Each structure stands twice: as structure tokens, then as C-alpha cells.
Amino acid sequence: MVATILSLRWRTTVQSLRRDWWRLLVVIAGAVWSLSLLPSLVWAERALEMQFPSVRTDALVICGAVLMLGWLLVPLLVTGLDDTLDPARFASFGVDARRIVPGLAVAAFLTVPAMFTMVAMVLLAVSWRDDWPALAVALAGAMLTVAMMILSGRVAVMWAARLLTGRRSRMIAAAAGVAGLAMITPAAFALMRQGLETVLDYDVPTLISALSVTPLGAGLAAPELAAQGRWSQAAWHLALVLGWCLLLLGAWRDSVARALVTPPSRSAGVARRDDRVLGAEEAATVRLARHDSRQGRASAPVRGAARLRSGPIVRAVRSRALTYWMSDPRYLAAGIGALVGPVVMFGVLLPAIGTPRWTVFLMPVAAATSIAWGRHNDVAYDSTALWLDVVSGRLGRHVMRGRVEALLAWAVPVVVAASVAAAWVAHRWDLAIGLTAASLGVLGTTLGISAVLSVWMPYRAPQPGANPFGAEVGSVGAGLAAQLLSSVASVVTAPLVLVPFVLAVAVHPAWSVVATGTGLALGTAGVVLGVRFAGDLYDARSGRLLSAVV
Template identity: 30%
Template sequence: MVAQLVRLKLTLLANTFRRSVWQTVGLVLGSLYGLGVLVLVVAAAVAGGTADPVVTGHVVTVVGALVVLAWWVVPVFAFGVDATLDPRRFVTFAIPRRTLLAGLALAGLVSIPAAVTTLGALGVSLAWWRHPVALVAGVLGGLLATALCVVGSRATTTALAPLLDSRRSREVLTIVAVLPLVLIGPAVGWLANGVEVTVGGSPDGLDAALAPLVQVVGWTPLGAPWGLASAAGEGAWGLFLARLAISVAALALAWWVWDRSLARELVTPRGGGEAAAAKGLGWFGRLPATPTGAVAARAATYWLRDPRYAASIAMVPLLPLVLLAVGLTNGAGGGLLLVMAPLAAWLLGFGISNDVGYDNTAFALHVATGTPGRVDRWGRVLPVLVGGLPLSLAFALVGCAVAGRWDALPALLGLTLGVLGASLGISSAVSARLVYPVPRPGESPFKSPQGATMATMLAQMAAMAITLAVSVPTLALAVPAILLPMATLGWVALGVGVVTGAVVLLLGVRWGARTYDRRLPELLQQVMAFG
């Protein structure tokens, strides 16, 4: 039965090549990317081990701990990223639970991330190719680390499954997940600067920077298996046995948690989540009782209640924090906050670039009621325009106040208004022409549908490129007016930005409405195929 589950996973992976061209292209590109990362990691480990095995061991321990942590945490935010072998599908089969556990664990290795992790964990052991005993210890540590990645990932997702069934819990978890994700870049920059200062360009400096961290991480289940080779290479057999015991105990605990959670899953099926209590008509009772008002009310409801939209909204209030952190890291200070308003305007406008795809099966209601393209396009634009305009203007005022650059306000306002109008207009046009798969309602906004990566990238790059192209006149005036500075040029940028944004918005909505009316049956067919 274990072999049968592995064959089933291999069959599902092979069928990916038959579903669509995009899935095949995405899988091939993902494989090539994983192969490149694998070659780079192994080559770096071998080179580092030849030069200084001690420092290389510290680096492997820290980076390996991050890999294990990612395996444990990312699937939780993705609400079960790999559901091809969902345990609930085997409830009606008389499969012993221990056999099912073993089969699911081995089947979990059949994927591009798992293959890269396994080969990488084994490959870094080549850093100790000059020391046979340390090499064997490195292979053992790599196997234990891979097992901790797969089993720990399944244990966390299965144990937290009842919590993730709650829609409110998923929404809260989405918002919580956004903060560390957007702070990864500033944190890496700050850490790199700190290490560069501490290292001073020498291996001894790098060892001094990493040694305190390794002393902590090496005694945790995240880093213990990665430190086995270092301990064996240094002849510290007591440390080797201690780290081995920690790794085995952590693997046994993760296996036990997964076993208990799986037993609960198979015996007590989960429900569909809590039912929300009705609280009036919401936005439908506040907006005009017109076709455009109805579409706008539905769109506003999505922006406030759908976690896929909530993730986009959560990014906007975090912009000041992220930009301030980046500014303090690279020395720009509060001056970097001047880009906050146009960036927020672009994010808000870009948020509707695939609104039809996010509708999922609800888009059939537009087709059944004969909703005209003009009504559909303006109904989706108005909530973003009404809410995003004052927010973007407020960000412009705050950015000028913090940077002490009130002279840049006219140019910044022109750039912000131009970007907001252009992004909304281009998004209205693009979303009627380029529709790509997105997470279904109720799924994690961080979950990427299988085979949709390449289509998503191409559609988003096209939308961003067109938005940038139509914003060039405003950028050409606003950027010199802010940097030089030139007050007169700033006022010209304000006028050009307002006119450009308004014209692109009107033309984009008009073109999108015509495309919508012409492609309505095709749009419905595409959206239904995503379901």
C-alpha cells in the first residue's frame, strides 16, 4: 500500500504535463530553477568546506534551520499547499493508519521542493569530503533534516486543520502572515549589513558573527541535524550524540503529533466552517439601488470580507513601516517615504487587474443578468477610487511631512493621482482580456493554483508594463521636480498627472467595457474552467 500511494503521487505529477501548456511550462521552469539552486548550494558547500569547514558548518546549520522552519510554517499560511493526497479522501478505505502515514510521508517526497530539499540536504554533506566520518554524519543529518521537513510539515498542517476550517481564523491568519512576509526584505538587508560590518571581509569575522547564533540554533530541532557533520568533523562526539538525540526525538514527536491528528481527521470529519449571522444588507443597503451600485456593493464587500482582497489591503498600511525600515537600512532615512503615496496608489489600482478571475463561479450571475460591460467596469472601479483616493492623498501628506519636503507636494500629488488613475484604467482593460487562475474563494491568498505561475507572471507583467508606459509623462516631470527640486515643474507635473490619470481611467474603462461585452461567454468559460 505504501508503494501504491507513492505511485499514485507520481501518476498525479505526470498528469500535470497533460492538463495544459501553462502547467507544463511552469513545472519545467520550476524544475530548472530548483536544479539551478541545487547546483549553486552544493557548489558553495564544497568550496566552503575546502576553504574553512568550521565556518561552512555554521552557515549550513543556520541556513538549514531556516529551510526546516519554512517547511513547517509556509504550508500553514497556505492552508495545505499540497492537497493532492488529502487524508480525508482515504476515509472510506480500510487502510491501517500507520501504513497510511508511511505512504503519505514517502509520497510527500514526490514534488519539486521536496526533491530539491532532499538532494540539497545530501549534497551539502560533500563539504566534508576530506573527512569520511564527517561525510557519513552529514548524510545522516541530511536524511534526518529531510524527514523533519516532510513529517513536521504534515504534522503542523494536520494538527491546525480544524482551526483553518474557520473562515475568520483564516482571515486573521492571512493578515498576520503579511507582516513577516513584507518585512523579509528589510530584515535580510539589515542582517546583511550587520554581518558585513562584523565580518570585515574575513572568514574569522563571519565565524564570529554566526557562532552565537549557531550556539542557539544548533540545540533546536531546526538546526540539530544540520550540525551533526560539524560535530563529527571536530571530534566532539558528546555534542554529536546530543544533536542526534534532539533530531530523533523531534522526528518522533512530529510523527506522534501527525499520527494523533490524522486519527482525529479520519474518525471525526470536519465541517464546512461556521455560518455567518446575517446583519442586514451591508453595502447593498448603503449604495444606490442601480446595476452599477449593486456591482460596487459586491466589490466593496469582497474588499472587506474576502481574505484574498484583505491581503492586498493589509499591504497598504504596512508600506510606511517597510519603507522606513528600508530607508534606515540604506541610509535614505525618511526621504524614502516620498514614494509611499504613488506606490500605495499603484497597489490599490492593480488590485482589480484580475477581478473576473477572483469572482469564480459568481461571475455567472453577471452573465445570467446581462450586466453590461460599462456597469461591470465602473462597479469594480468605484469602491477602489472612493477609498483609495483619500488614502493615497493622506500618504502623500504624511510622506512630505516626515521627509520635510513640502516643496515636493505638488509633484508628488500629480504622480500619485496619475498612477492611481492609470493603474485603475489599465486594470479595468486588462481584467477583461487577460484572466488567469487564482486561489478559489475560501483558499489562502498565498496559494498558487497548479500550473498558473507562468500565466500569472505574464499577465501581471503586461499590466505593470502598460501602466508604467502611460505614466512616463508624469514621471518625467515629477521625478526631476522632486529631486532637483523645481517648484514650477512640480505644478506642471500636478496638472499633467491629473489629466493623464483621468484620461487613462476613462479610456481604460471604456475599452474594458467593450472587450467585456465582446468576450462575455469566453470569460465565463475561462472562469468556470478554473473552478
């Protein structure tokens, strides 16, 4: 079965590369980048060989921790580049999970990131070659650690997809994330308040020592124990990593078995909801009939239907999109991803390491940019309702307005809260209003650009109920092009909005008044013009939209 799965994966990969040549470019770029790092790895191995065993062990443990963090986070973002490892694709074969998992595991070790990680860890482990018994332990520990990283990445993807499919699990995950940030922030500030040198001299060694007795660093700390003749402890460290790998393999097999028998969920609940479109149409028709009866004329329901083309349609689309943001795993993953990065980077890490206080002002700006930029493929995410919107008539402006309003309904409060938090951390309440307006301006202009690009350059997105971290086959090239163009446009427009606020920080706080007016004006103009141009383009390209995203 392993050979069959590997052969099937190879044929599927070749066919996908032929059909989507952008995917081939991504693979080649990844391979070239990996090869370009080999000289640096060889130099690092030589440098480690000349260090004391304790220093060598600390460096290896730190390197392993960084790589583990990457294997836990990066697969959540690039799973779609290797969709041949999706267990759900084997559901129609009717094969037991125990027969499929070994083949999938071997295939997971043959990807470009996995092979690069193995080569990197083996090269670093060779730094123990001055002691042959320790070198054997180092190679074994490095390979077990790499296996743990790869299996952790696969389990993280499977569990994250499962967490975002149930309403209760989503609430638990959100609460855990908020609690984690709430604990990390004061802890980081408390540590860095002691000074960076104190943290490096006392806290970092303590952290490395703690990691070396956990599965994360036990395999990389075992060679030093072997070099000291403490073979029982070295064997225990390797057994700890091996046991953790077996536990991860069991968790992955359980997830694969669940994916083989559990169909994707296409609905977030069974609660009955009123139809806002039909309800509004009926109400408008009744009001028109009453008006005509008072005037002594026959009722004209067609006129009532014509009056629907503004408010009720916008409200219906907005209600539909708000439901997505509250229940659809794809939207929830996009929203969480857009907020976690800016908050952790500019709200926790940079202030904690002692950067100037003004850097915290980047947190609401980065959050606004990330939230709005992520909507550059918003039309494709609503592919299941696109056909209904298209055949309903020329409603492009109303559809785009409803979608934009649904995003602004939660994005504006988030950006305002982030701006207030940044002003509080920086102790600059005199700039709070200007920062809020400038951040909202960036949100509006970037959202306008994303609205236009979502119609102009759409690409296929994961379907409702599918893995929210994946990508559809054939969408890699179009996705890269759209993301690149939207990123460039956002980078160009954002500084234009922020110039007055930058002057308020660097020159005089009086510029905050100008930043307030400029931010609100440009943000509003960006939303209005973006909705108008995107709506007109929506009507003009309706047929091509259906073929592009459905």
C-alpha cells in the same frame, strides 16, 4: 496505502500535464534551473572544505536559515502548481488521516523543489568529508533539516488557510502581523544605526550562535561538535531536529484530519443584510409612482427599473465587493500579500541597511502597483456572482465601476498613509503631496490596465471557501500569460506617471507641483478609461467569461 497514493498522484500529475501543457513547461523550467545551479553548489562545497570548521558551520547555518524562510513563504504562493498534495481531494475516499499522511509525506519529498533542496544540502554537508564521523553527522543533520523544511512548508500552507477562514482568527493574524512589523522596524533601525560593519562583526555572529542551538540550525551545527569529540552535544542537536520534525508531522496530520472532515466555508457570517439592489429598485419605483400620481398619470414601474441601471447597481456591486475584502480569505490573502512585500523591502530593510533616503519613496509606489496589479483577475474571483451579473443585462460598465470603487475605498487611504510615512522617514515634507499624487496616479493607471485584463484574459481562480493560496487545474498557462502581460503593461505605464516626481527629487522640488497635477490627472483617466473599456468588453464577452472562469 503509500504506494496507492503515489500511484494516484503520478496518474493525476500526468493527466494534468497533458491537459495543461503550461504546467509541464513550469516543471521543466524548474528542473533546468535546478540543474544549472549544481556547478555553483559544487564550487561552494569546495570553498567550504577549505575553511575552518567554525566558518563552515556558520555558512551552513546561514544557508539553512535562508532556505527555511523560502520554504515558509514560497509554498504560500505556488501551492496551486502541485494541487495533488491537497488533502481535501481525498475527502471523498473515506480513509483515515493516519493512512493518508505517510503517502502524502513521501509525495511531498518527491517534488522538484524538495529534491533540489535535498541535493543542495547534501552537497554542502559533504564539505565535512575530511572527517568521516563528522561527515556522517553532517549528512544526518542535513537530511533532518530538509525534512523539517518540507514539513514546515506544508504546515504553513494548511495553517494559513485555516487562519483566513474564521473572522476571529483573521483579526488575530492581522493584529499579530501589525505587531510584528511594529517590532521589526525599530529593531532594524536600532541595529543599523550602529553601522553595517558593527552589525556584521558582533550582531550577526550572535544571531548565528543563537540559531545553532535551535531546531533551525542545530542539525547543521552538529558536525562541528562531532569533529571536536563532543558526541553527546552532537546527538542532542540531532535529537532536537528530529523531535521538531515529529512535532511538525503531528501538526500536519492534525490539519489533514481536519481537512478530510471539514467542508469548505462558503459564507463569512449569518448576519442579515438588506438587499441593496431590490431595496433601491423598490425605492425608485415608489418615487416614480408618487411623481406620476402628482402628474395625474398611471405609474410606470418599467421606467423606474430603467433608472436603476446607474447608481443602485454600482452601489450593490461595490457593497458586494467590499464584503469580499472584509471577509473572503482569497481577497484578504491578496491584500496582505500586496502590502507586506513593499513595506518590508522599501520601508524596513533598505532604510535599515543604510541606503539613500530617497529609496523609501519606492514604498508607496510599489504598494500602489502591487495592489492594482493583483486585480488583473478580478472578474474570476467573483465567479459565483458572474452569472447573475451577465443575465441581468448589459451592465458591464456598472459592474466594473462597482468593483473598482470597492478597491479604491481602502487602497487610496493605504497609499496615502504609505506616502506620508515615506515622506516622514525621508524628512522630505516638501515632496509629500507630489509623492502622494504620483502614487495615486500609479494606482489608477495600473488599476485601469488590470480592469481591462481581468475581462480580456481571465483564468480560473480559487473558489470561495477553497485554499486561497492555491490555483485551479488548467489555469497555469492562462495565469502566466495574463500575469506577464499585466506586469509588462504596468512597468511601461508607471514610469510615465512618475517622471515629474523623479525630477522633483533629482532636480528641484518645484517639480512636485507638476507631479501632483500629472499624477491625479493620469490616475483619474486610467480609472475612467479602464472602467469604460473593461465594461464594454464585459458585455461583448459575457458568454466566454462564464466558460472561462466557472
